[in-house]
Amino acid sequence: MAHDSEDLKRLAAIAALDEVKPGMKLGIGTGSTANAFIHALAERVAAGLEIIGVPTSERTAALAGSLGIRLSTLEETPELDVAIDGADEIGPGLALIKGGGGALLREKIVASAAKRFVVIADASKVVETLGRFPLPIEVVPFGLGATTRAIETAARALSLDGPLALRKGADGGPYVTDGGHFILDASFGRISDPERLSEVLHTIPGVVEHGLFVRMAAIAYVARPEGTEIIRA
Numbered sequence: 001m002a003h004d005s006e007d008l009k010r011l012a013a014i015a016a017l018d019e020v021k022p023g024m025k026l027g028i029g030t031g032s033t034a035n036a037f038i039h040a041l042a043e044r045v046a047a048g049l050e051i052i053g054v055p056t057s058e059r060t061a062a063l064a065g066s067l068g069i070r071l072s073t074l075e076e077t078p079e080l081d082v083a084i085d086g087a088d089e090i091g092p093g094l095a096l097i098k099g100g101g102g103a104l105l106r107e108k109i110v111a112s113a114a115k116r117f118v119v120i121a122d123a124s125k126v127v128e129t130l131g132r133f134p135l136p137i138e139v140v141p142f143g144l145g146a147t148t149r150a151i152e153t154a155a156r157a158l159s160l161d162g163p164l165a166l167r168k169g170a171d172g173g174p175y176v177t178d179g180g181h182f183i184l185d186a187s188f189g190r191i192s193d194p195e196r197l198s199e200v201l202h203t204i205p206g207v208v209e210h211g212l213f214v215r216m217a218a219i220a221y222v223a224r225p226e227g228t229e230i231i232r233a
Helices: 005-019 032-046 058-066 104-113 144-157 194-201
Strands: 025-028 052-055 080-085 114-122 135-139 164-166 182-186 207-210 219-224 227-232
Touching (some): 005 227, 025 032, 104 114, 104 135, 104 207, 135 144, 144 164, 144 194, 194 207
Parallel strands (some): 025 080
Antiparallel strands (some): 135 207
């Protein structure tokens, strides 16, 4: 019986392979759980499964390509059958916080292009209310101070308060996404109305995208030591 978190991620990834059928066009997520899925998928591909994968980040593209998974882009393959990705938090109604790996914009674009969005996670990611994990907000570098203040003002209007931290990269400077943007990690605490917060953040000009994935996921495969639970929206 698996108890290690890496084992649980692999169990969730293997369970989600039931969603993948021959000939599918498949969105492939970013992060440690998505990496477990990529390795499991590559084993099926090596055994003869034919699919086309569309990666959500340069890191995912490099790993999937190195393991022999045939890749495309959303420009070449704009309609996907399924997108499979991890999550930093899974709340009620399969509302998610994503973006801990820094690829939230591309992840949301890919998930939106898919007929079905599938989440894989270990049980530690399931929460009663979103917000324990800081919410990543992808922003344009220009006007960072003004954008930060606008986010703080909008959050306070929703009774959300907490620091916004500019994410740092390995070199000590700002973390830069694949799209050339920065990320603010917002420690708002409990987000009781993620749908409203999502709407408000989208009205701020300097905000490119945020890590609230609301009304997007169809199903989640959540691995626990006693087995994999299937949660439907």
